Amino acid sequence: NGESRVVLSARGLRRDFGGFTAVRNVDLDVHHARVHALIGPNGAGKTTVFNLLTKFLQPSAGTINLLGTDITQTPPDKVARMGLVRSFQISAVFPHLTVLDNVRVALQRPNGLAHQFWRPLSALDTLNERAEQLLSTVGLSKERDVVAADLSYGRKRVLEIATTLALDPKVLLLDEPMAGMGQEDVGVIADLIREVARTRAVLMVEHNLSVVANICHHVTVLQRGEILAEGNYETVSNDPRVRVAYMGT
Numbered sequence: 298n299g300e301s302r303v304v305l306s307a308r309g310l311r312r313d314f315g316g317f318t319a320v321r322n323v324d325l326d327v328h329h330a331r332v333h334a335l336i337g338p339n340g341a342g343k344t345t346v347f348n349l350l351t352k353f354l355q356p357s358a359g360t361i362n363l364l365g366t367d368i369t370q371t372p373p374d375k376v377a378r379m380g381l382v383r384s385f386q387i388s389a390v391f392p393h394l395t396v397l398d399n400v401r402v403a404l405q406r407p408n409g410l411a412h413q414f415w416r417p418l419s420a421l422d423t424l425n426e427r428a429e430q431l432l433s434t435v436g437l438s439k440e441r442d443v444v445a446a447d448l449s450y451g452r453k454r455v456l457e458i459a460t461t462l463a464l465d466p467k468v469l470l471l472d473e474p475m476a477g478m479g480q481e482d483v484g485v486i487a488d489l490i491r492e493v494a495r496t497r498a499v500l501m502v503e504h505n506l507s508v509v510a511n512i513c514h515h516v517t518v519l520q521r522g523e524i525l526a527e528g529n530y531e532t533v534s535n536d537p538r539v540r541v542a543y544m545g546t
């Protein structure tokens with residue numbers, strides 16, 4: 298079944314900082330066309346896991362496989378080119394450029410969609426078409442001529458997702474995509490993540506549990522660097538150990 302294909306997996310992932318083990322024994326399977334949440338209290342090791350998966354950090358032990366290739370020894374830029382893209386780190390928004398120009402710049406990056414689909418960009422129309430299409434996907438068409446600096450916080454983050462999508466990720470890692478957002482923007486981003494995940498895998502760190510409940514198919518709970526529980530939200534949120542460790546009840 299293609300829809301339950303594992304696109305990113307980790308086995309026995311571990312990371313030591315000096316004598317301190319921040320992550321240990323972590324096994325993770327991220328599936329195509331699913332939204333997978335990584336949750337847990339502060340200091341649980343979520344950021345470290347993201348850094349290990351994207352190869353910003355080298356694991357002390359364990360293996361990582363992306364789309365059938367072992368990437369345990371692969372440098373981060375190559376991992377990104379292979380399709381594992383972390384938003385809000387790689388995709389910078391240029392504040393002085395318009396929304397449309399931000400997307401056009403992103404499409405023309407070395408691993409941007411412009412280079413995958415087309416011959417050299419003599420075909421400016423095609424680039425513009427693709428940019429407009431991306432803006433329409435994320436619901437930013439109306440703001441196409443707005444200078445990025447003038448966007449609200451929430452709309453800026455939507456633009457960041459658009460520029461990340463310009464790289465055509467197979468696996469999209471999102472670091473607290475709803476952080477600092479009002480309720481309305483949370484809803485927009487939730488819809489967008491759901492839409493994006495129809496054709497790719499999404500792994501996200503998220504503190505907003507109602508968002509996790511609403512859009513995540515699978516949840517992994519970390520505590521003190523280890524997996525405490527996993528499953529769908531209902532299973533995980535009813536797990537007594539999770540209630541004690543994470544939800545405090």
Ligand code: ADP
Nearest residue numbers: 314317319337338339340341342343344345346
């Ligand atoms: P989370 O993202 O879940 O809040 P982190 O992955 O940031 O957790 O941190 C997990 C643990 O690892 C914390 O105790 C943190 O202090 C420690 N840690 C993270 N990065 C480093 C580092 N570069 N050096 C030393 N300790 C670190």
